[in-house]
Amino acid sequence: MRVLLPLIAIYALAAPAAAQHAAQAPSFARDVQPILAARCYACHGPDQQQSGLALHSRAGALAEADTGTPAVTPGDAAGSELVRRIASSEAWERMPPEGEPLTATQIETLRAWIDAGAGYEPHWAFVERGDPRPPETTDQRWARNGIDRFVLARLEAAGLRPAAEADNRTLARRLYYDLTGLPPTPQQLEAFLHDDRPDAYERLVDKLLDSPHYGERWARHWLDLVRYAETNSFERDGAKPGAWKYRDYVIRSLNDDKPYDRFIREQLAGDELDEVTPETMTATGYYRLGAWDDEPADPEQSLADELDNIVSTTSQAVLGLTVGCARCHDHKIDPVPQTDYYGLVAFMADVTTYGVRSDQTTNNQWAASGERVNRQHAQAQRRLAQLERRVHDLEQRGIAEMPAADQRRSETHERPEVLKKLKDFLPKGDWQRYEGLVAERDAVVRERAGLPKQEFVLALAKCDPRPDVTHVMLRGNAHALGDPVEPCFPELFGDDPPRLPTAAEGARTAGRRRVLADWITAPENRLTPRVIANRVWQHHFGRGIVRSSNNFGQLGTPPTHPELLDWLANWLVDNDWRLKPLHRLMVTSSSYRMSSQADDAALAADPQNDLFWRFDMRRLSAEEIRDTVLQVSGQLDGALYGPSIYPRLSREVLATQSQPGNGWPTTPDAQAARRSIYIHVKRSLIPPELAAFDFPETDTSCEARFVTTQPAQALNLLHSGFVQRQAGLFAQRVKKKARGEGRELVVYALELALGRPADEETIADGLELIETSQSRHGLSPDAAFEQFCLLVLNLNEFVYLD
Numbered sequence: 001m002r003v004l005l006p007l008i009a010i011y012a013l014a015a016p017a018a019a020q021h022a023a024q025a026p027s028f029a030r031d032v033q034p035i036l037a038a039r040c041y042a043c044h045g046p047d048q049q050q051s052g053l054a055l056h057s058r059a060g061a062l063a064e065a066d067t068g069t070p071a072v073t074p075g076d077a078a079g080s081e082l083v084r085r086i087a088s089s090e091a092w093e094r095m096p097p098e099g100e101p102l103t104a105t106q107i108e109t110l111r112a113w114i115d116a117g118a119g120y121e122p123h124w125a126f127v128e129r130g131d132p133r134p135p136e137t138t139d140q141r142w143a144r145n146g147i148d149r150f151v152l153a154r155l156e157a158a159g160l161r162p163a164a165e166a167d168n169r170t171l172a173r174r175l176y177y178d179l180t181g182l183p184p185t186p187q188q189l190e191a192f193l194h195d196d197r198p199d200a201y202e203r204l205v206d207k208l209l210d211s212p213h214y215g216e217r218w219a220r221h222w223l224d225l226v227r228y229a230e231t232n233s234f235e236r237d238g239a240k241p242g243a244w245k246y247r248d249y250v251i252r253s254l255n256d257d258k259p260y261d262r263f264i265r266e267q268l269a270g271d272e273l274d275e276v277t278p279e280t281m282t283a284t285g286y287y288r289l290g291a292w293d294d295e296p297a298d299p300e301q302s303l304a305d306e307l308d309n310i311v312s313t314t315s316q317a318v319l320g321l322t323v324g325c326a327r328c329h330d331h332k333i334d335p336v337p338q339t340d341y342y343g344l345v346a347f348m349a350d351v352t353t354y355g356v357r358s359d360q361t362t363n364n365q366w367a368a369s370g371e372r373v374n375r376q377h378a379q380a381q382r383r384l385a386q387l388e389r390r391v392h393d394l395e396q397r398g399i400a401e402m403p404a405a406d407q408r409r410s411e412t413h414e415r416p417e418v419l420k421k422l423k424d425f426l427p428k429g430d431w432q433r434y435e436g437l438v439a440e441r442d443a444v445v446r447e448r449a450g451l452p453k454q455e456f457v458l459a460l461a462k463c464d465p466r467p468d469v470t471h472v473m474l475r476g477n478a479h480a481l482g483d484p485v486e487p488c489f490p491e492l493f494g495d496d497p498p499r500l501p502t503a504a505e506g507a508r509t510a511g512r513r514r515v516l517a518d519w520i521t522a523p524e525n526r527l528t529p530r531v532i533a534n535r536v537w538q539h540h541f542g543r544g545i546v547r548s549s550n551n552f553g554q555l556g557t558p559p560t561h562p563e564l565l566d567w568l569a570n571w572l573v574d575n576d577w578r579l580k581p582l583h584r585l586m587v588t589s590s591s592y593r594m595s596s597q598a599d600d601a602a603l604a605a606d607p608q609n610d611l612f613w614r615f616d617m618r619r620l621s622a623e624e625i626r627d628t629v630l631q632v633s634g635q636l637d638g639a640l641y642g643p644s645i646y647p648r649l650s651r652e653v654l655a656t657q658s659q660p661g662n663g664w665p666t667t668p669d670a671q672a673a674r675r676s677i678y679i680h681v682k683r684s685l686i687p688p689e690l691a692a693f694d695f696p697e698t699d700t701s702c703e704a705r706f707v708t709t710q711p712a713q714a715l716n717l718l719h720s721g722f723v724q725r726q727a728g729l730f731a732q733r734v735k736k737k738a739r740g741e742g743r744e745l746v747v748y749a750l751e752l753a754l755g756r757p758a759d760e761e762t763i764a765d766g767l768e769l770i771e772t773s774q775s776r777h778g779l780s781p782d783a784a785f786e787q788f789c790l791l792v793l794n795l796n797e798f799v800y801l802d
Contacts (some may be wrong), residue, residue, distance in 0.1 A: 003010065027118035029124045029559035032113045035106050037333050037555050039096050041371045047332060055082075058120035066729060077114040084111065113143050124562055125320070125552035126335070126492050128526050129570060131152065132563035146571075147589040150564035151612050162601050163614035166595040168193055170802050172204065173755050174615075175587060176796040177801055178540055179208040181624050182215035183755055187637065205587055209580045214639055215255035216578075219300050221539055222250050222675075224705070225317040225550075226289055227309075229645060229698040232354075234292035237658045241365060246285035247677070252290050259533055259577040261521035264318060268517035271460050278368035285458040288364045291683065291699050292354040292702035300478040307698075310345050310351065316701045318520055318553035320531040323490065325354050334553040342472050343488030347498075349467035350690060351460065351509035369454045377463075380448040387441040394426065394434045399628040403424040419630045442664075465503040478774075485513050487521055521577075529550060529569035529577075534559075536579060537568065540586050542616040552701035555779070559612045594801050604661040618800050620709055622693035623676035626722075631795060632753050633729040635673040644680035647672040647687055650721060671727075689723070692716040692781040717794045727790035731782070743767060746786060753792045766792075 026032055036055050037045075044060075052070050054060025061082075071082040082677065086102050088094040094101060102110075103350055113119075129263040134149035138156055142150045155162060167175070167317055172192045176184045184192070190203055196417065208214060213679050253263050263283075270280030281705045290309040296302035312324030325331050326341035341711035352363045367374045398409045399418065402425055410418040423431050435565035462682045472482035485530055489495045501511040520528055533551065548556035568582070575581050594615045602613045620628065630636035645667045654664060663682060666672075679687060683698050694711045696702035717723055729750070738748035744765040750758035773784035792798065 010531060026109050026113045027558070028113065028119055028505035030120050033123070033554055034210060035102070035109065039099075039102060039106075041333065042160055045332070046330065058118070061120075063119065067213060072114055072118050074118040075115060077111040080114050081781065082115065083107070083111055105532075121335075123554050124399055124558065125530070125556075129530065129566045130525070131561070132567050134567065135563075144588060144590045146567060147586065148591050149566065151589075151591045154561065154611050155613055158605060158611055159597075160605060160613050162612075163594040163597050165590070165593045165597065166615065166802070168201075168604040170595065171201065171593060173508070174801060175204060175208055177620070178587065179205075179217060180211055180213035180215060180581065181220070181621075181627060182204050182636075183628055185631075186755075187754055202584075202588055205584055209583060210801055211412075211536055212255055213638075213675075215251040215253075216640075216675055218539075219247065219250040220253050220677050221535070222254075223247065224696050224702040225535075226286060227562055227701055228682045229681045229699055230293075230539075231663070231682045231684070232294060233699060234293045234295075235658055236294060237663065237682065237684040238294065238360075239663060239682075240288060241361070242456055243285065243289070244642075244644045244678075244680075245282050245457050246289065246595065247644075249279065249282045251287070251677075253643065254579070255261075257578050257580045260572070260579055261523075264521050265514075265517040266529070268314070268520070269514035271463070272511055272514040278455075281366050281368060281459045282457045284460040286506075287351055287460050287513060288354055288458050293359070294355075294357045298478070304473065304478040305477070306353055307345050307348060310348060312339065313346070313701045316550040317705070318531065319527045320546075320550060320556075321490070321527065322551050322553055322555075323451075327473075329663055333555045336490055338472055339483075339485055340488065340490045340492075342470055342485040343490075344498060344516070345483055346487040347512045347516040349470050350463040350465060350512065352462055352464055361456075361461075363462045364458055364460075365456040366459040367454055368457045369452065373452045374450050377448065377454045379452065380444060381453060382386075384444045384448065386443065389436055391434065391437050391441060394430055394437070395419060395422060397430065398422045398425040398434075422595070441749075460509075463509040465507040473700065487515070495519070516546075519569045521646065523573045529573050530552060531566055533568040533572050533582065534565060536582055537586065540583070541590060541612065542618050544705070548703070550701060561612075606752060616802050619693075619706065620801060622695045625693055625799055626676045626689050628798070629723060629726045629730075630673050632793070633726040634733040635670075635726065635729055637671070637674045639674055642678070645674050645678050645739070646680050647722070649685075649687060653685070653688060657682065688716055688721060717799075718790065723793060724790065727793060728786050730793070731786045731789040735785075742770075745787065746770070747791055749792055754795070754797050762790045 003474075029157045040055050042048070043050045044055045046054075046056050049060070052064075054063075055071070062070050062074070064070055065081075067081065069081055073080045075084050081093075083794065085093060087107050123413070134143075134146035135153040137143060137149055137152045139152060142162060143152055152162065154353040165171075167305060169189065170412060172184055172189055176182060185702070186287075192200065195203070197203070198740050203786040228243075228247065229240075231237045231239050253266075260367075262280065266280045266283035267286040270276070270283040273280055287310060290306060290313070293302050293305065308327055312322075315784035321334070321336070322331070322342060323336055323341055326336045326338050330337045355361065355363050367377070369377075397408055399422075402418070402421065403412075406418050406421065409415070422634065426434060469484045470486075471484050474480040474482050487498055487500060489498060497513075498515045500515060503510050519525065523529075531549070534544040534549055538549055545561050546552060546557055546559045549558075571585065572579075572582050591612055592615070594613075596615045596617045598614070629637065646664050648666050648669060649664065654660060663687060664680075676784075679690070681698060685696050686698075692710075693716075694706045696705055696706055730753075734745055734749045735750065738745050743763060746763050747758045750762060750766065769791065770784045770788050773779045773787050774781060779787065
């Protein structure tokens with residue numbers, strides 16, 4: 001059967017396109033520096049200058065090397081030693097000496113760059129944002145907004161045309177998935193298709209942005225960036241109490257369209273803002289999301305590792321910089337010295353470790369129940385502690401009079417048995433006092449149990465307001481301290497030194513993180529708006545304007561449309577940092593509405609679609625696949641927020657976790673049918689239906705998920721207990737809703753799962769499969785139809801979005 005197939009690859013990776021740059025001089029930042037950084041800097045860069053040659057600066061490239069001649073002669077590629085050596089046919093003199101030679105395209109790029117003057121313009125991301133205006137285009141009709149004019153201008157310059165607009169059914173499914181992570185129901189789809197108002201599309205966009213499912217969809221993108229998980233990792237991989245509340249904070253913040261600058265400030269310094277609330281404290285759970293070793297062999301090094309994880313995650317997720325590369329030495333490529341790394345560490349020096357094994361709550365569990373409730377519980381706890389001490393003192397006085405064997409037993413689990421003899425070994429007056437204290441203690445316990453429940457959130461519950469001086473750690477070794485370092489902003493920004501507060505008497509924090517957060521979210525920060533605008537674009541268009549969305553540095557991928565990126569970043573800041581209007585701007589553009597139809601000429605000129613001449617088809621994410629299966633089967637529970645769920649897993653899967661049998665209290669199927677974002681994220685145990693479809697590694701920031709095609713995916717969709725159960729429920733739903741038998745069941749199942757009218761060829765194939773399953777394999781009519789429903793969930797069309 002041609003239609004009912006397991007998951008297969010539908011397209012392969014293409015080679016990078018250079019055709020669009022052929023007509024213009026190469027850009028140093030976009031075209032030349034990536035080649036030099038990848039192939040030359042190891043021997044002729046900031047750390048080593050073999051033969052006296054340094055290619056990381058123009059002065060070094062033009063200076064005389066040990067050979068007595070400069071490597072680069074501006075305007076004369078043919079006379080430049082660099083070109084002669086990289087193009088040499090003699091292996092003994094060809095550069096680089098190891099690895100594959102440079103490609104013909106790379107050599108030609110360097111030739112053209114030298115002939116054009118060998119300019120070393122500053123790296124695009126390290127300069128202030130420009131103020132570009134949407135360019136004029138020959139076609140005056142296609143563009144709906146400024147985005148389209150930037151895109152179309154590049155296409156026209158390359159002699160290409162944008163693809164035709166996708167049909168309304170395709171656009172509706174694209175919008176629903178992009179904005180909510182769920183497909184439209186048949187009723188929702190038909191309502192849109194029959195809406196003949198001129199602004200029907202824009203109305204649908206607004207409806208989906210207002211949906212609470214928008215936050216669930218887009219929160220997952222943020223959770224990938226901040227390495228969200230609910231356990232510690234390492235051997236025991238214990239749970240982090242209340243971690244799910246941070247996840248809910250992210251969902252709520254996005255649904256409320258909280259300004260992005262506020263969103264970042266709350267996470268970095270929610271406990272230092274002018275108004276500290278349970279919400280802002282929950283946001284600081286960001287600091288507690290990383291892996292934590294509950295029994296480190298080297299506590300000082302372990303704390304340094306925790307801070308490194310925070311600094312590295314923050315710099316990548318928010319600034320698009322790999323500052324963590326400067327932990328042990330100056331950054332190999334970017335202008336980030338080791339002192340800049342430790343300057344950021346110093347901003348966060350008041351962040352305490354997650355805990356110690358004997359106390360895993362004091363530093364990270366903050367009471368969020370309100371002052372009155374917290375005061376009542378604190379008072380009850382103080383009274384209880386006092387009574388416990390007095391009770392214990394009397395117990396020990398009596399035990400001291402007991403035989404040695406009972407004294408030893410009192411130090412074990414047998415202590416309750418020993419205490420039953422206490423009356424015989426205490427003076428009458430002490431015994432009476434003991435009885436009274438025990439009664440009073442039990443009364444306090446009952447009283448505390450009757451108080452309003454105290455709520456805790458995972459947060460920076462305890463900080464060090466006067467942290468030790470931060471030192472450079474030589475080679476990253478916490479026991480080899482170098483020069484002291486004050487909090488400082490990375491020097492590449494050229495900003496004035498920070499003004500740091502002095503912690504007042506009784507302060508609970510050092511107050512430094514707010515200074516850092518204010519600098520990161522300042523409108524003039526050259527990276528923060530660019531990075532988040534690029535991420536929003538990435539998740540709508542399949543890849544960022546900068547593909548390496550966690551690395552805007554010199555080894556990252558240059559932007560394909562730098563002026564468009566700056567325009568979007570400025571637009572975001574001018575619109576109060578709100579993301580929903582930015583979504584609306586992007587998805588209402590003609591660029592977003594294009595079909596994925598291929599064009600031979602465009603494929604030849606731009607195989608990776610760098611110029612956005614069409615919309616890229618994409619596979620659904622792991623969560624989208626699971627959630628769609630649940631929706632199609634009629635089982636999806638749309639409840640919002642709350643504690644995580646633990647879907648049913650096989651014994652074989654449960655046996656793979658770090659401590660088999662622990663930490664996965666299975667949720668009943670009906671309650672476990674919630675959206676996948678609510679699944680408990682255990683670092684040592686990711687459910688197969690997520691893991692098989694490229695769920696991210698949870699110890700480091702994930703800028704973009706892999707999209708693999710592998711046998712385990714087909715096996716999972718065909719044979720996993722989850723999909724098998726849902727296929728049966730899908731079949732039951734179809735039988736209840738469809739009118740008729742046989743053909744009518746097949747038609748309804750296909751339309752329900754695929755969101756389009758069933759075509760005759762597919763219907764015939766489905767009927768043939770059902771008949772064959774009965775006649776050749778002896779299945780009952782019900783079982784045969786279930787197998788058909790299972791195969792529908794395995795169609796390429798079910799897991800790929802056009």
